[in-house]
Amino acid sequence: MAIKLLTTLAYFAIVFYLGYKGWKETKGASDYMLAGRRVNPFVMAMSYGATFISTSAIIGFGGAAGLFGFPLLWLTVFNLSFGIFIAMIFFGKRTRRMGLALNCHTFPELLGKRYQSRFIQGFSGGVIFMFIPVYAAAVLIGICRMVEVSLGLPYTWVLLGVTAIIALYVITGGMKAVMYTDAFQGSIMAVMMLILICYTYSMLGGVTEAHQALTDMAQLMPEKLQKGGMLGWTQGSVPFSPLWLTIYTTIVYGVGIGVLAQPQLAVRYMTVPGDRELNRAVLYGGIFILLMTGVAFIVGALSNAVFFKEFGKISIAMAGGNIDKIIPTFIETMMPPWFSAIFLLAMFAAAMSTLSSQFHVGGTSLGHDIYARAMRTRVRAAGNSMAVNQMGVVITILASLVWAWVLPESVIARATAFFFGLCGAAFLPAYLLGLYWKGMTKAGAKFSIIGGFIASMLWLLFIHEKEAASIGLCQLLFGKTTLVADAAKGSWIFLLQWVDPNVVALPLSFLLAWGVSAFSTSLADEHVEACWQNC
Template identity: 25%
Template sequence: MLEKVVILILFFALTVGIGVYCRKHAASVGDFVLGGRNVGAWVTAFAYGTSYFSAVVFIGYAGQFGWSFGVSATWIGIGNALIGSLLAWVLLGRRTRIMTKHYESATMPDFFAKRYESSALKVVASVIIFIFLVPYSASVYKGLSGLFSMAFGIDFTWCILGMALLTGIYVIVGGYMAAALNDLVQGIIMLGGIVAVVLAILNTQGGFIAAIEKLSGIPCESAPALSGAYASFFGPDPVGLLGVVILTSLGTWGLPQMVHKFYTIKNEKAIKAGTVISTLFALVIAGGSYFMGAFGRLFYAAPDGKVQYDSIVPTMLAESLPDILIGVVIILVLSASMSTLSSLVIASSSTFTLDFLKGFLLKDLRQSAQVGVIKFLCGFFILLSVLIALNPNSLITTLMSLSWGALAGSFLGPFLYGLFWRGTTRLSVWASFATGIGINVLNLVHPFTAPTTAGAISIVASLIVVPLVSLITPRLPREHVDHAFSCYDEKVAVSHKLALEEVSE
């Protein structure tokens, strides 16, 4: 217990110290929200990766989908790396940075308003973001509380309140730069921690081969005729697995807290380096988490036949790790979760302030007052998340799936096509909003499928609805569209490493 407490105190001190150090970079709205658009490759890549993966993945998703799919759950981590990181950076990184700078947009709703000439889009999008980021934040707190209860024997209520207080201190004091620098430190801890945990868990089962053999001998309830289902290549439910891959990989392209990282990146060199760093980071963290969760059936026995998915990974850790490694895991999950929480808090509070309050209710809000309101809303957002997390009946994966499905299902199509296609119309954006919210809320009220599947359906639907509606609805004025895409044609001077000069014949 002493080692775990000491490690925790050191981590808290470092986190708060970085927040205090960065307070001078949080004076203006641009600095507080975007870090001055001058953030380097390593910091941005780690900020992207640590915002991507949190206690939700390590505790909730790894436990539930490792239990459901077995070793094939590792495909989710691979999809996160190749689609959610590599392809996202390649397709969205440069274009997002260029067009948002062209419009001087600090948030996704502001981008929608300027790209599609509609202030109403900005107001509605800001409300959607604030509402549906709250359950995601709550799911992170629930994941943290389960781990802390296992490690310290502390009631999960106090765990949640403690994490909320720590998040509030360093985000409100230091803004985006404090969150980003903490992400870098926390990301390094996560990389070392996940490798150590996976090796320790396999070691308790006699090594990789022995663990696979034991897992292959467990009969599958959903596919009894399939021998060794939990050790097979695609597992017992390939269709369900594909739905989770789509939700957790393609969904990141439409999440405001993820896309926001591209707003802040420094230059071309940083984008190229960040692409490689974030992809490798995702491969290790996500791949390692889901691979670890695949062996949950070797450790966890469902009481009365009822599986408590949020308890699977904590049980695995408690049975297989020595105290010192449990301390490392606590910092690993805490690092992942704190970075995700800080990203959610900044994205939601800044969006609500700049796009709803200032854009709709308080149009004459001064710069200094804007920063103050953003900080106040940071605290309010944390409070709402805590209240939801304290509900013992809310499941981690359900909360996250609702959040990701609604947000990405609403925003993915309008954002992606807005960067690439001149023919995207204003009404297609409204149609995407209605589709994303409608599918996920309907499934919440009258369930017709799993929350993850509903989220995946809404994400794919957004990519289909936007072009279909755009083909039959009035286009935006040509002058406006030409102005939007003129930013890509602007000439810039670069070194020979990035481009060759034109040679006349």
């Protein structure tokens, strides 16, 4: 315990120093929201990766891998191809150039100025401000569960303490403090994950022996999961079974594609001075994402073999039925005490890097995009502008704290997938086509954003079984958990309950963007050319 406390104090001393450094270098709104657009490529890549990968990935999805096994590695493939390569090369460069040409500071402002629409900026900012606290709560729950298991502290105390620490440097230091601390925290995370995977394989006798041991355990897969279509942790699931649909449409597709329209990630493209920095960031970011997600998913799956070898139980049984406790339990039970102490800091790093960015983007969505822009409010002085954004950050933090209190167990992966999918359906078509298609119109963007958002929410409320059953609106209005619950079991209509909303909402959003744009008036030629300036 003493080692953990001393290491933790040293870690927070460095974090607060970097937060103080960011505060000293923050002179105005541009510094607060975009770090002055002069960020080093390594710092940008580590900040991007640390924001992208958090306790929701390591604790939440790592725990899901303890349940579903190696199929979750397909999400790593999507993260690398879409979240790093396509994001940096095809989205990052044009976003940076267009953001500079239009003098944009936030993701909603980029959309709003591209389409000359206060409504688009305000609506996009409203969606982000309303729902990013759910994603932030998932990350908060992840680190709090880790501390709860590691230090034996009450969950509520941990929740309040972690929130207060992050709030202190995000509210005062802005984007510079966020990115400095992200780079430091991301470096800790990378080292810890390397040690974790090597040690896990060594406990099982090597790579081949470990995978064979997990393959031989297929008969131990819980009966409920077998009924849902699971064959084993290495064998995967029956194609088009309920759990196959959950893994591949929600976890792999929903999260893997949704990353392209994440506002807290998109804004980082606008913090670097040129394309060369983005090219360099691809290498740093790719290695980082591979270490984070690949290791978490492999270790999550292999934890079943390690636990069974040592205790005769699989992971979900060791974690008391809560998948969010699988990775924390594995670290505390199977890893050396020194590693447990440092890994706890790595999880602090993962949580704090993502939470700081979530709080920051939620606050600027309210302060800059809704209050100052969409509501036509004049915020004249730089100090007043920062104060408004800081107040937005405070409100976002409080909302995240409330969600972290009320959300149920085993919710981290679901809450993350919800926000990623919602952003993909609402923003991705308007964002992508706005970058590459001059014929994309204001009307097309409005219909796409609103239509994608509504379609995603309706599917969640009335079709997707997990959310529809938890919220209960469909039960209240129609007397059944989902609108397709009465369909014949095994039919394609019945299986829609496990199809992610993004499978339907994203294509619809693209169709609306293209269809409405084809039959509506284009923006003024001079504005369209301004958008493509230097692109």
